[in-house]
Amino acid sequence: MTPVIQGKVRRNDEDAIGCGDGNTYYRVVLTVPARTSPASAATSRDVAKAANVSQALVSRAFSGNGRIAPETRDRILKVAAEIGWRPNALAASMVTGDAPLVSVITTRLSFDWRAQVLSHLLKAFEAWHLQPLLFYAESDREVDRLLAETISWRTRGVVVTAGVVPEARAEAILSRGQFLAALNRPGNHPEAFSIATDNPIGGRQAATVLLGEGRGRFLALAGPEDSWASSRRVDGFVDGLGQAGHQPMVWHNATMTTEAGLACADRLLALPPNERPDGVFSTNDAIALGFIDGLRGSGMTIPQDLSIIGFDNLPASSWTPYQLTSFEQPLDAMVLGVLDHIHAHQQPEAAQPPSAPEAHRLGADGVIYCAPRLVLRQTTRGQL
Amino acid sequence: MTPVIQGKVRRNDEDAIGCGDGNTYYRVVLTVPARTSPASAATSRDVAKAANVSQALVSRAFSGNGRIAPETRDRILKVAAEIGWRPNALAASMVTGDAPLVSVITTRLSFDWRAQVLSHLLKAFEAWHLQPLLFYAESDREVDRLLAETISWRTRGVVVTAGVVPEARAEAILSRGQFLAALNRPGNHPEAFSIATDNPIGGRQAATVLLGEGRGRFLALAGPEDSWASSRRVDGFVDGLGQAGHQPMVWHNATMTTEAGLACADRLLALPPNERPDGVFSTNDAIALGFIDGLRGSGMTIPQDLSIIGFDNLPASSWTPYQLTSFEQPLDAMVLGVLDHIHAHQQPEAAQPPSAPEAHRLGADGVIYCAPRLVLRQTTRGQL
DNA sequence: ATGAAAGCGCTAACAT
């Protein structure tokens, strides 16, 4: 079949746009005629009629619940396929009071860890026949509103990967029997599930590495002060250094981007050489990568003059010009943990220990902390 | 409120895991008691009872359809908020035969263009109060199956950002009145909406730039042969060079990753110096970035010995060590186009010209092509 | 301005 546009194309010559590429573009309006028959959606009743059975049998043919003769089943399935009918999951959820739907709160998928999180989550949901309904928060302030909108869809629960969960909202969600799973942030409720990278440990390990190199002036490149993960990483770093009698400078950044990293490099270079830190821990890789770029051409060399450790282990961190020592977040373990929780929520009787194979500890705040994995590269010279 | 875990923590000492970080991790099993009341979900009837009105009024209070006294409305809204009730969108869709749901087919969100696409789409949906239901395809082979699963949810239509849409499937979707929007791929049906980057134009422009520099030996770093976008970019490149009497080598790669780019660099370096291409067009930035890294330390300098142009304009392409000349895909225009189509689909009578401000042309294949934007950086020395 | 009642497309309990 050759796809042929059968609509009318309206081309306004006054809308011609030259692009300097030797081509002329037009604003084009394509009008495709609507289908003659608005396709009144088929129902199980239509299938039943066509297969000469009762409507209930159609339901049974697809669900597998209740008795049905195999040959009847096959006939129904064949007829349904011809008509192009599948059970309406929305209608089914009316009756059963449950749809295999999960709400997911996410935010801008920039060049960072978030896209990876979402990707892993989506893959896991697909594997478990859970349908993710996405709620996009442009800023953290919108998260609570989205959490509220979530309830219109009567999903099994909500996975939060952005912003903070207000206590009252957590209670509201849990009290209607939904699960609440917070990824890399506190759940703010005793019954919420929360799993996160062990940020303080990462910070402490970073301190250990830098101290082991004999560094003496330390700097933490942090995110916003209200960023939970970043703050915890700094806490651990401060802690680890403190035990050795050191204390780092902490530079906060409004955004955790490469641009912020470049600015931090400028700030460092503005210091008198003898006051410049030589042991830097960045609470994410994006800042660290920008920082490294900002130091290029300044005469400062890594790791001779300065060591730097990042967090996230982005793909770019292993690229030739960076070779950034970093922490890999235990993404698989965390996603596994979330799915374990969802299953346990669905079948409380069959509750089994979480299958996450990674090491983890339970914090006093109810958060399950999974250890990050240190990936040593060329921006440090130490061994653990 | 201090979050206090009230469940029992079971700690198996035999599961102790040392991590070499001075901490000991345990596999921890946390048992939180189930809520005493399984929270039988509230319904509009509960709200009605509490507000001393009929159930129908509750519906009117929220929908705004039908007459209702303002004070009654306020009372109902207040009561509903106390109870924590919101209209069940699934139930509503039963009656109205329509839910503000959109299916989105996506795939692995790796370090590439896809995360950006999804991010923009999600943001647009949020702005238009459309709820995206995500379908994740680990490989292109799964796309058709997901397309079929899509129909269980009676969404308004489906946006495809991965894989190919079989003609029969397109027809099945469209025949039930759903829209079908393909992003950066053909819709394979006259009534499907398809919008894509003008890949051939990009390829041709790349040729123009490289020819303008006086390059004489050309190479295209391509993706798999069945990649629609990559192939069209190569087509344009071959075309543009052909008009000047040149012909490039074309190296196909199974994956369009930095790793593939590194391998291509090795392949180039294995050629005798006088046979090496000096004008390279990569059909995506990831390959180009890997290629640049692969050339480091080889003695070949960019853009003296060799120019390279990528496609996608990834964030990393503007980083100091790369400064890659590239094409920015007209993402905003494409997403806008998709949303225009969805609106037109919903209200055919109010059909209005697409609001995408970018230049675009209508291909003979029914695809709306939006011009990419050339971003000149340091891996080329030419001017357009 | 409000209420009563029908019914969306299904599943599940019950009857045959």
Place this chain on the structure above:
DNA sequence: ATGTTAGCGCTTTCAT
């Protein structure tokens, strides 16, 4: 093994 029936929680006529 199959059919009949009663809803699920809403929106929407239609009455009052």
